[in-house]
Amino acid sequence: MAASPRRITAAICTYERYDLLPGAITSALSQSLPTDAFEVIVVDNSPDPVRSGQEAAAFARFPNLSWYHEAKPGLSNARNVAARHAASPIIAYLDDDARADPVWLENIAGCFDQFGEALKVVGGRIRPWWGAPRPAWLADEMLGAITVVDLGPERRLLREGEWVAGANIAFRIDALRDAGWFDTSLGRTGGGASLLSSEETALTDRIKAQGGLVAYDPLGAVEHWVDPERLTQRWFRRRSAWQAVSDYLRDPKGRLAQREESWLAVKAFLLHQNPADRTLRGLALEQPEAEDFRWQSAAVYNAVTALLAGLDERDDL
Known part of the structure; x- marks a missing residue:
């Protein structure tokens, strides 16, 4: 008898994360679905193919795991490579x-089944896996910057303004292809020097524009490592600045239209500071209160947006 077709593929794209990668792979292999119903694909973007091969050898005994070393850098490219190798429709x-919950793939696949062919994208709950205690200045409203997603206990279609994140997102592969795959001009490349993002948001927007539906499944859940290096205000300010760049690349006309609004928001924040800090310095000072830090992070985002959109000289007195 011919082998039953794979129902779903789990893809892990990686770059020199051999410390945490085995945990991700083990969680993906330890799913509640029958082994012949799913596969795991690893796309390793790390620069050393010999080391990649050594790491792959530790998982060679698993018949439903494939490991590919991809020399061309970039997360978006690696995700496209994984999709093109996948032996399933999702x-x-x-x-x-x-680290994926044991019922992660079962629920993601079940969500696609429930909503039918019109459903093209599913995102799941992402819980934080804290590498250090959560700082007092980190408000709930800012958890999205470290990829925490919780839209409630109900499996449902997304509402206007809601989003799901790339740390736990699934697509019908035909929808990926029809929407032009992941945009390789967006997304992370190499280590953490660049925080360019929004590649999955841009792709999801294109799929929705073609009539595809997007859903959220709380039981298709994962835990996501929060590195202690990210639990600093400096990192969050960098994250805000890079998000502004990502959003500008994704929607330049929209950001141009917000140039004046963005500058007014920056000015409001700076005027609230001590006179000596009403400069670029005011966008980099540590903020002891969560609400003040939220405001500063928004000001950083708006400052970068205004400059990218061509803010010009004016009299602001």
Whole structure:
């Protein structure tokens, strides 16, 4: 008898994260679905193919796991490579520093089944896996910057303004293809020097524009590592600045239209500071209160947006 077709593919794209990667792979292999119903694909973007091969050898005994070393850098490219190798109609992406619940794939696949062919994208709950205590200045409203997603206990279609994140997102592969795959001009490349993002948001927007539906499944859940290096205000300010760049690349006309609004928001924040800090310095000072830090992070975002959109000289007195 011919082998039954794979129902879903779990894809893990990685770059020199050999410390955390085995945990992600083990969680993806330890799913509640029958082994012949799913596969796991690892796309390793790390620069050393010999080391990649050594790491792959530890998982060679698993018949439903494939490991590919991809020399061309970039997370978006690696995700496209994984999709093109997939032997199933659905691909679910898991970050290399995340751990999937045992029923992750079962629920993601079940969500696609429930809503039918019109459903093209499913995102799941992402719980934080804290590498250090959560700082007092980190408000709930800012948890999205470290990829925490919780839209409630109900499996449902997304509402206007809601989003799901790439650390736990699944697509019908035909929808990926029809929407032009992941945009390789967006997304992370190499280590943490660049925080360019929004590649999955841009792709999801294109799929929705073609009539595809997007859903959220709380039981298709993962835990996502929060590195202690990210639990600093400096990192969050960098994250805000890079998000502004990502959003500008994704929607330049929209950001141009917000140039004046963005500058007014920056000015309001700076005027609230001590006179000596009403400069670029005011956007970099540590903020002891959560609400003040939220405001500063928004000001950083708006400052970068205004400059990218061509803010010019004016009299602001």
